[in-house]
Structure formats: structure tokens, C-alpha cells
Amino acid sequence: MSRAVQIQQPGGPEQLKIADVSVGEPGPGEIRIRHKAVGLNYIDVYHRTGMYPLKLPHTLGMEGAGMVEAVGQGVTHLKVGDRAAYASQPPGSYCEVRVMPAKTVCKLPDAISFETGAAMMLKGLTAQYLLKRTQPQGGLKEGDHILFHAAAGGVGLIACQWARAMGLQLIGTAGSDAKCALAKENGAAHVINYSTEDFQARVKEITGGRGVKVVYDSVGKDTWDKSLDCLQPFGLMASFGASSGAPAPFAPAMLAAKGSIYVTRQTLFTHIATREAAQEMADDLFAAVTGGKVKIHIEQRYPLEHVEQAHRDLEARKTTGSTILTL
Incomplete structure (x- = not known):
């Protein structure tokens, strides 16, 4: 028994x-x-x-x-x-x-x-497939900016450290200053408290207006729309969860209007x-x-x-x- x-x-x-x-x-x-x-x-x-x-x-x-x-x-x-x-x-x-x-x-x-x-x-295998197997067109190279939501969570803290080891500039979001500090301590190059800051505006500021190559998002509804606007042309939106609820349906033509971007829903x-x-x-x-x-x-x-x-x-x-x- x-x-x-x-x-x-x-x-x-x-x-x-x-x-x-x-x-x-x-x-x-x-x-x-x-x-x-x-x-x-x-x-x-x-x-x-x-x-x-x-x-x-x-x-x-x-x-x-x-x-x-x-x-x-x-x-x-x-x-x-x-x-x-x-x-x-x-x-x-x-x-x-x-x-x-x-x-x-x-x-x-x-x-x-x-x-x-x-x-x-x-959590670790999820971070592995995201950073190593779920990459934007042309892959990820040292110095590239990526956006990772819920950066102080179980997957997020592993991803912060692993991204640093890969030479990536991970921009992590979290819901409090304490969580942002934790993500920073674990390798996030930049952190954004999305409860007090507009993360889309901060991402554009950090990247000199270019945006990021890929967004890794397990939050869903609350972060979805602005995340798409954080992407460079041909960037990748990699959804792997929906802790705030599922994103609303969207028309495929919207991907063209936002820079011929890609969207994928991954599972371990x-x-x-x-x-x-x-x-x-x-x-x-x-x-x-x-x-x-x-x-x-x-x-x-x-x-x-x-x-x-x-x-x-x-x-x-x-x-x-x-x-x-x-x-």
C-alpha cells in the first residue's frame, strides 16, 4: 500500500x-x-x-x-x-x-x-528544451536578447542561470521587487517588475528599440499581447504555459503585421x-x-x-x- x-x-x-x-x-x-x-x-x-x-x-x-x-x-x-x-x-x-x-x-x-x-x-528539462531546442530563426548567439516571463519561478531561475552560461542577455520579468532581485542574482542581465513597469516599453529601451529574438512565456493572457510587440522581425513567441489564463484567439494575418513573427506552443x-x-x-x-x-x-x-x-x-x-x- x-x-x-x-x-x-x-x-x-x-x-x-x-x-x-x-x-x-x-x-x-x-x-x-x-x-x-x-x-x-x-x-x-x-x-x-x-x-x-x-x-x-x-x-x-x-x-x-x-x-x-x-x-x-x-x-x-x-x-x-x-x-x-x-x-x-x-x-x-x-x-x-x-x-x-x-x-x-x-x-x-x-x-x-x-x-x-x-x-x-x-523544470530543468523545460528550460533545456526552451533554450536549446526552441530557438528563433537563425538560432541564438552570444549577446542576443531574450525575454523570459516569471523569471523567479522554478523554470525561470534555471533559465536565468543557463542563459548566462550561454552568453545570452536574458530580460526577466517578475511580479515584485524581491522576485526581480532573485532573478538578477541568478543571471538575468536585466529585470522588470511588471506590476509597476510597462515591460514592453522597458524591453524596447533595453534593446535600443530593436526588441528581442524570442519571448518565453508561461503566463499567457496577461502578458501575451505586449510580448508579441517585444519581438524583432522574424522573432519567435514561445508559449509553454498559461498561469493567468489562455491568450485570446488571434488572426494569422496579425503575425505578418507585427513583423512576420512566429508563434509556437511547446510542451516538454x-x-x-x-x-x-x-x-x-x-x-x-x-x-x-x-x-x-x-x-x-x-x-x-x-x-x-x-x-x-x-x-x-x-x-x-x-x-x-x-x-x-x-x-
Whole structure:
């Protein structure tokens, strides 16, 4: 048996309930993992509210780290006793033990703790595919300006550090002076408090009127329109979330009027759809962390039984960096 956090129906944080669930043996292509720590991400809110529908009842959670307890037929990259971490579909990491697909589970280097592993996989792999695989026409070169919204969040703080290591001029936005200072400390070349400043005007000022090559946006509705106007001709709007709600529909001709710009909606799980891609991206992330280019900031820890409060704080934008649930 395992304790797990499940929802019986979509709704607010009060829908998160601890339940005892039975855990069986892994089938072909699966493993059983005993978690040491579990990551908290905004996609968990989308699942809880029904914005991303799940078959109910369902255990939430997209990332975790722990020890491999059993291995199913055909799994060759993991063995019993391995330290492991993952970001994976289907949801289900808010638990002590689970059986899950092995494809995107990676061996965790000894130099990385379980807590760090649980805090870094979904957010770190997201930063990896954004900065390395979601690039504007002609790619990104040292000295290029990019705009990154929610720069003090879990993905944002990793992106700030990684962008600095790549020689990029990251302009980070956040909702308070304290969060802006945190982004700056972690490598943002410039920071903008979007609650007190017009970020579009500041971006044009910072870039001498040229705009940025790419905008990375997980906020959505509240930042969408002005973000498009921050782009250079042929620039790229890379949407990867919608914490403020989905942007309004738009006519494709608008992209021409704004400088023949590109728009894409990305998701991590397309990028890690194969075992080979997942491992390649994880290896890049592990190297960035163990090599000191990226430090994973775990700013909040909640016991599993306090998951409701964790969700309330996440939605209220009270969190910075990464958040984990402890077991």
C-alpha cells in the first residue's frame, strides 16, 4: 500500500485528498519506484482544476526522485537499487510508491540529492528544451536578447542561470521587487517588475528599440499581447504555459503585421517522447547542475499531507524557485 494524493473531481485545492492505494508489480516497460521527494509544478494545478482533464479518480504529480524497487520486462537502462529521477506522463508522483513507465526515468547521478532531483527534472528539462531546442530563426548567439516571463519561478531561475552560461542577455520579468532581485542574482542581465513597469516599453529601451529574438512565456493572457510587440522581425513567441489564463484567439494575418513573427506552443512531453531524447536532454541538465552552471533553488518544502497549502501558495504566486513535497 502507498499513501497518495488524489482528486475525485476537478476543483480547488480542497479536492486534494490523501488516500491509501495498492501498488502492484511493474509490467513490461515499467518500474516500481519508492519516492524520496516529489516536485510541485503549475501543470499540477491545470490537472487539479480540469483545465487539462484526467480520468478520475487520479493521483497528481509529474516529477519525483527515489529508489527503483522493481523492474519490468524489457527495461534495460535501470535496475533494482538505482537512484532515479523523472518528469513523466501519466501524472501520479504525489505518492510514496508507484508503478510507472520507465521510458523517461533516468538514473540520478550520485552528486545530485534526491530532493534536488525531484525539484529539477520537469523544470530543468523545460528550460533545456526552451533554450536549446526552441530557438528563433537563425538560432541564438552570444549577446542576443531574450525575454523570459516569471523569471523567479522554478523554470525561470534555471533559465536565468543557463542563459548566462550561454552568453545570452536574458530580460526577466517578475511580479515584485524581491522576485526581480532573485532573478538578477541568478543571471538575468536585466529585470522588470511588471506590476509597476510597462515591460514592453522597458524591453524596447533595453534593446535600443530593436526588441528581442524570442519571448518565453508561461503566463499567457496577461502578458501575451505586449510580448508579441517585444519581438524583432522574424522573432519567435514561445508559449509553454498559461498561469493567468489562455491568450485570446488571434488572426494569422496579425503575425505578418507585427513583423512576420512566429508563434509556437511547446510542451516538454513532445520533446521527451523517445527514450533517447529524454536521456540526451537529462544528460545535458545533469552536466549543467554537476558542473556548477545551474543551481537548483528549493525555496519551499511541504510534507505530503500539506499538499493543499502548497497548491494555495503556488496559485497565489507566493512561491519562488522550486517546491517539493517531502515523504
